[in-house]
Amino acid sequence: MKKTLVVTYTPRIDSNTKKLVDYFLDYNQDNTNIKILDLTETTPDLLLQENLNLFLKRNYGGIALEDEEVRILEKNDFMLQQVLDADYVVLAYPMYNFSLPATVKAWIDGITQAGKTFKLTETGYKGLCENKKALVLMTTGSDFSVEPVKSMNYATPLISQQFDFIGIPTEHITAFGLQQYPEKVFSILEDSKQEIKSLSDIWYS
Ligand SMILES: Cc1cc2nc3c(=O)[nH]c(=O)nc-3n(C[C@H](O)[C@H](O)[C@H](O)COP(=O)(O)O)c2cc1C
Numbered sequence: 001m002k003k004t005l006v007v008t009y010t011p012r013i014d015s016n017t018k019k020l021v022d023y024f025l026d027y028n029q030d031n032t033n034i035k036i037l038d039l040t041e042t043t044p045d046l047l048l049q050e051n052l053n054l055f056l057k058r059n060y061g062g063i064a065l066e067d068e069e070v071r072i073l074e075k076n077d078f079m080l081q082q083v084l085d086a087d088y089v090v091l092a093y094p095m096y097n098f099s100l101p102a103t104v105k106a107w108i109d110g111i112t113q114a115g116k117t118f119k120l121t122e123t124g125y126k127g128l129c130e131n132k133k134a135l136v137l138m139t140t141g142s143d144f145s146v147e148p149v150k151s152m153n154y155a156t157p158l159i160s161q162q163f164d165f166i167g168i169p170t171e172h173i174t175a176f177g178l179q180q181y182p183e184k185v186f187s188i189l190e191d192s193k194q195e196i197k198s199l200s201d202i203w204y205s
Contacts, residue, residue, distance in 0.1 A: 027197060076110030129166045138156070
């Protein structure tokens with residue numbers, strides 16, 4: 001059975017993003033082997049002075065680390081390994097300030113490791129993840145499906161680029177406008193659930 005890693009950041013009580021995640025989990029419980037990473041409980045380490053320099057020393061300098069140093073990188077390495085072990089990655093979050101929530105960006109910073117998920121080449125870069133697929137589930141308050149607001153959605157191009165960088169193509173299911181259209185919340189979420197169902201049938205058939 002294919003393995004799916006579901007990475008969630010849904011801190012709000014009664015989160016609409018969580019409703020979509022729950023639908024995905026419920027629909028696919030017998031279709032795939034699922035592991036869940038809840039970023040609100042297991043929060044990636046921000047890259048700060050100590051871990052960033054160890055990371056550069058190891059991943060770019062090729063220098064082996066002492067056990068104690070390896071421990072400092074342990075949490076982000078664990079998250080990287082989860083991605084390497086998965087066939088499918090589902091990443092779910094609400095848009096925050098036109099982009100990814102900082103916690104989700106920290107997860108990206110943790111799994112984007114030279115020599116592990118990408119390598120730099122003379123012509124640019126090469127993603128090292130092969131035969132994986134990702135689904136990005138996002139919800140937003142405003143309706144970013146139409147201009148002029150559409151161009152202000154920095155979250156979707158950013159996360160597409162990040163996954164592309166490590167070699168993973170993305171599908172996107174986005175529930176736009178949950179605050180802009182309060183009377184339509186139910187139908188917007190139902191539409192997203194239908195999209196989740198259709199994609200799941202393709203992925204796990
Ligand atoms: C800190 C914060 C920042 C937000 N920034 C945006 C934003 O830039 N654009 C937008 O459309 N909605 C924004 N929202 C609204 C959420 O993206 C939207 O309500 C989303 O559906 C919430 O998902 P949830 O129900 O899973 O918490 C923001 C919400 C919060 C709490």
